[in-house]
Amino acid sequence: MKKPWSSPDDVRASVRRLWEQGRILAARLGGEALFPLEIPLRVPSIADMGEQFGAVQDWARQLQAGSGYELSTRVINHRQLGRQQVPVAARFVTADDALRAIGCLTDARRFDQLAAVTLATFPELRAWVGNRALTLLDQADEWERILVILQWFRAHPRPALYLRQLDIAGVDTKFIEAHKALLAELLDLLLPPSSVQPDAIGARQFEQRYGLLGKPPMLRFRLLDPALYIAGLHDLTVPLDQFMALLPPATRVYVTENEINMLAFPQQAGAMVIFGGGYAIDRLRDIAWLRACELVYWGDIDTHGFAILDRLRASMPHTRSIMMDAATLHAHRPLWGMEPADKRYVGELTRLDTAEQALFGALRDNVHGQYVRMEQERIGYRWVKDVLGQ
Structure with missing residues (x-):
């Protein structure tokens, strides 16, 4: 549909767009010669003038009544109406004129x-x-x-x-x-x-x-051996730097991604369990004393579980996994869930052992079913204790 002829509101809208683009203010600061500013008008056609001459005259009077601008005109020789002066542009001489027109002075x-x-x-x-x-x-x-x-x-x-x-x-x-x-x-x-x-x-x-101090990252862990309790405490959350400075309290350290699994982890001599927090596992990479411990990772049997294991081994290559194997997966088939299709890890992992790599590939390629996952909290507690030798 053909747009209507320009009105005073259209003229002001053109100025308003320049304001909203920041051009008028930028010109004030930078000395750009934005004014005088001419805004072209949508004007009646020759046919419009012949067919709607009264409306064209009303339109011209309406434009002339607008404030803040001058009108530039052009002479048109109309076959029936003769010479006619038609407004073709609205001209704002100064920035203040334009700013007054839109109420922004x-x-x-x-x-x-x-x-x-x-x-x-x-x-x-x-x-x-x-x-x-x-x-x-x-x-x-x-x-x-x-x-x-x-x-x-x-x-x-x-x-x-x-x-x-x-x-x-x-x-x-x-x-x-x-x-x-x-x-x-x-x-x-x-x-x-x-x-x-x-x-x-x-x-x-x-x-x-900018070199300010932020809230320190925290790490939660449980001591699984009463002989290792610290002032009688066994479930602690401490700043990461304090955990790094901790004298090695255990010879075996488990890392699990599920908080309830961490809380329910069976007691075990000389051991502790850390709540890993998914990809926050990177917090462990600079804890030097972990390299002297037996480090055991327990994550979900899904693509991200193996990706996190692979990532942990980048800094702790001696890490071994538990309950992330085909036997655990198939023993709990009725409890399988589905990984969100758009959030699966489908890249290559280079730090898995042969069995882990085979299971990861089968999950990634949907060998056992569509987007299969076995979340660690679904594994039977008796199974957990058997694996841990309890």
């Missing part, structure tokens, strides 16, 4: 003030201010605090403090938490590369990226 002047204050302190942010002008306006009420935070970080690179410990006038922890993404954009531009950890990405790794 006050916002533009507020932007000018914010940009001036920002660049007086951080001239290196000029490109950012031009590209993210509307973001600057959106944060106008908070911008003074944003600048204070940026100044603090530039004066204290990689401070090795918790967010709660930052003593910045007028700023609390929750404010920084709520503005991490914006602060990260700006800090990346202001801080030297030596003050930014490049592989720590996203709001969740804000602390790590």
